[in-house]
Amino acid sequence: MRILKRAAIAVANRFPLLSDESKMKIYCACITDPESAASRHLELLSRKPDQRMYADMRKALHKYGMFYDEYAVYGCDVNPPGDYITEAGRMTLLSHFNDKNAFSLFADKYSVYSLFRDYYKRRLVRVSRSSDYEAFASFYNDCAPVFAKPLRGSCGNGAVILESGDNAKALFETLSRGEGYVCEELIRQNGAVRDFNPDSVNTVRFTTVLKDGKVIPFYPFFRMGRKGGITDNAGASGVMVPVDSETGRLGKVGRDENGRYFNRHPDSKIPFDGFLLPEWDNALNLMASLARTVPAARCVSFDIAYSANGWILVEANLRGQFIGQQLCCGKGLYTELVSLL
Structure with missing residues (x-):
């Protein structure tokens, strides 16, 4: 389904003379499948859009660069689209934070390992x-x-x-x-963090911003896989829950990219509300050390996991998305992120 969606987006964008209505039909055809990561509003996507919705989606595309699948996953028939960090604008925004030479240091996963080897502990x-x-x-x-x-x-x-x-x-x-x-x-996870979903490595996504020598955690969230899945990614039906950056306490409600809400893990049934991630001070110290490793990279997405060796780095990304943060907090974060430039 992901391949089909990407192909449709590529076709729609490659032919600029294609009418907006035709483009929207291509996008909608790719996001109506219940397994698609774009089915934010099942009732929105299961019925034929009306003229008002056509107009609203066209406006979001042309004014904010918001693709139609983003419109759906963020529920922009209800939430104003203007402040969301879109996929079209993400790299432009990150290029203002990060030196152009820094991107080559994060070119692939082995390059990242070479930068942060001491934090992998494997x-x-x-x-x-x-x-x-x-x-x-x-x-x-x-x-x-x-x-x-x-x-x-x-x-x-x-x-x-x-x-x-x-x-x-x-x-x-x-x-x-x-x-x-x-x-x-293999990363061997410990205790209750593992129990949420023993089949995957469950991680905290820290997007860090360096500003005036201070490391700012930008809306961290906890990611868990689903039963039988070896990854925790939301695009693979994983579940995301916001994390209080000061205490490590999980929020009350989790989300996935299929538009579903959970107050407990759908497979293990472990509730989210009030759960404290272990040794959170150590997680914050690790985050700060990671963020200061490459000063030319001021906005980096780090995934960390709690293992038998404590908190460790899973991987780092200089092109990280902001879908998880915006879904978890239920609002667009463009203005807030720009204020940290």
Whole structure:
């Protein structure tokens, strides 16, 4: 479904002479599937839009750069669209925070590992070039099962667990095709953080902003996977809950990108309200250390997890989205983020 949606967006944007109404029909055709991450308003998307809605969606597209799937996921038939950080405007906004040379430092997951190696607290190897084979074979034979994800991937797409007992050479040849992969030791989570969903690594997304030497956590939220899923990404039906940045306490209500609300995890049934993430002071200290590692990168998205070794870095992204933050707090955050420039 994601591939279909991207293809439709590409087609609609590639042909600028296509009428707005035709563009909207293409988008809506891709977001009416109940499994789609764009079905924010089931009643909105299950009926034919009326002329008022056509006009409102066209206005949001042309005035704010808001795609039709964003209009739906943010519920902009109710919430004014003007203050949302859109996908069309995200990179422009981030380019004002981050030096252009900083983006090359975050070019892929192995580059990020090289920057923040001390905070990973686990082994990670690149599987991309023929010269990577010996390191991969040694790592796989020592550590399997291991977690593998595309070198330049996002949203958990393509992530797999490589079980022990397979032929290292055959695995390497498969993984090194195209842009390649990174492989890392499995993260072993502890206690109640793990219990929300034992099948995935459940993480806190910290988007940090450096301003006048101070590290500002910008609307952190806790992400949990669903039963049987190995990633916690919202695009893979994961659940997001806001986190009080001072105390580490979860909010009362969680969200997913399918427009559903939860007061407890839908599979484990563990309630969110009042749950305190462990050793939160250590999480804040880790966040501050990470944010100061690359001063030229003033706005970075960090995913951290609570493991047997305490809080550790899962990965970092200089092109992080703001969907989770805006869904969790129920409002657009453009004005607030711009005020931190």
